[in-house]
Amino acid sequence: MHVSSDRGRFAERVLRGLDDAGNEEHVVFWIERKAGALWAVGRAVNPEHRDVKDPRPEDYIFEGYELEDALEQANAALEDDLTVSEHDGRGDHCRPFTRDEVLKPLEAWFFGR
Secondary structure (H helix, E strand, O other), rough: OOOOOOOOEEEEEEEEEEOOOOOEEEEEEEEEEEEEEEEEEEEEEEEEHHOOOOOOOHEEEEEEEHHHHHHHHHHHHHHHHHHHHHHHOOOOOOOOHHHHHHHHHHHHHHHOO
């Protein structure tokens, strides 16, 4: 089976927060392009502690064909975690995902730049 070369993470954010026990945790959000022109949004907690680097199926919070829908889902998930982090006394800030940020690597791949 041929795997499309348009796959990969196009944008990523890392939010540092605290788990329920008060230990530091890293929450990674990303927007990814999958085979078949499918956009996916993922969220993983402490992925650096996993034996396998590939995302698990349950890490994906959205899959669809519209970039705007992916951006909306990614930013909503990021905002939810930022709100929880603020309630825990952490003032971390992550900039939202933007259309231009995601389109630049897609255009670079598509046009061979």
